[in-house]
Structures are given as C-alpha cells and as structure tokens.
Amino acid sequence: MRAGDAATDDGRTLTVRVPLTVRKRGGRKQVVMPEGACWGQPRPRVDNTMVKAIARAHRWKRLMESGRFASVTELAEAEKINQSYLCRVLRLTLLAPDIVEMILDGRQPVGLQMDALLRPFPSEWMAQRQHILDR
Numbered sequence: 001m002r003a004g005d006a007a008t009d010d011g012r013t014l015t016v017r018v019p020l021t022v023r024k025r026g027g028r029k030q031v032v033m034p035e036g037a038c039w040g041q042p043r044p045r046v047d048n049t050m051v052k053a054i055a056r057a058h059r060w061k062r063l064m065e066s067g068r069f070a071s072v073t074e075l076a077e078a079e080k081i082n083q084s085y086l087c088r089v090l091r092l093t094l095l096a097p098d099i100v101e102m103i104l105d106g107r108q109p110v111g112l113q114m115d116a117l118l119r120p121f122p123s124e125w126m127a128q129r130q131h132i133l134d135r
Contacts, residue, residue, distance in 0.1 A: 030045075054103065072086060
C-alpha cells in the first residue's frame with residue numbers, strides 16, 4: 001500500500017485517490033486526464049450540436065438548389081429562424097470533407113466548438129485545415 005491510500009480496519013475496503021480535472025465542454029462535464037497520464041485511448045465524443053448543424057446546412061442547401069425557395073430570406077421565414085443564423089449555418093456546406101468526417105466520427109479537436117464553426121473560415125480546404133484543426 002502507498003502513502004495516501006487508505007484501508008479500513010477489516011482490510012476489505014481500499015480508497016485510492018486519483019488526480020483529475022473536470023472541464024465544461026458544450027454544456028457537459030468532461031474528465032481530463034492529468035499531464036503525462038496514459039489511460040488508454042479515449043472514446044470519440046460526437047458533438048451532436050455540430051452534427052445537427054451540418055445536417056441542417058446540407059438540407060437547406062438542397063432546398064435552395066431544388067428551387068423550392070428562391071432566396072435565403074424565404075427559407076429563413078419558412079424555417080422560422082433568423083436569416084443571419086441560416087447564412088452562418090449554410091456556410092458549413094463549404095467545409096472540407098475530411099473535416100466533416102472528423103466531426104461526424106467525433107474525432108474533431110478538443111478545442112473545436114460550434115461557435116468557432118459559425119465564424120467565417122477560409123473557403124480553400126487546405127486553409128480550412130490550418131484554421132480549424134490547428135486549435
């Protein structure tokens with residue numbers, strides 16, 4: 001037994017203290033491993049907010065391309081959302097396929113949040129990788 005461990009008198013219960021950090025990420029709490037710890041491969045964490053936004057963007061793009069809505073204004077009114085928000089989400093259809101795949105698989109960088117995706121980003125895929133993935 002090491003210092004800091006505690007056992008009951010009967011020897012059946014052992015208390016071990018593990019240093020950890022809890023951070024808020026996307027409205028949820030996430031346990032962060034201590035520096036230098038190797039506890040195995042973390043499970044991928046799919047960010048449902050980003051996945052839904054990408055799905056909506058592609059759905060809205062299809063609606064626009066099909067001719068069902070003549071303008072972004074019409075689409076925003078039909079969806080009952082702000083036109084500015086619709087335009088920012090619609091921009092997600094321009095993301096590089098590998099970035100979209102990472103988000104769908106839950107392999108996006110830990111620091112990548114939805115608000116960062118809604119900010120302007122480069123249209124060239126190589127520049128996107130540097131801009132989005134180097135977070």
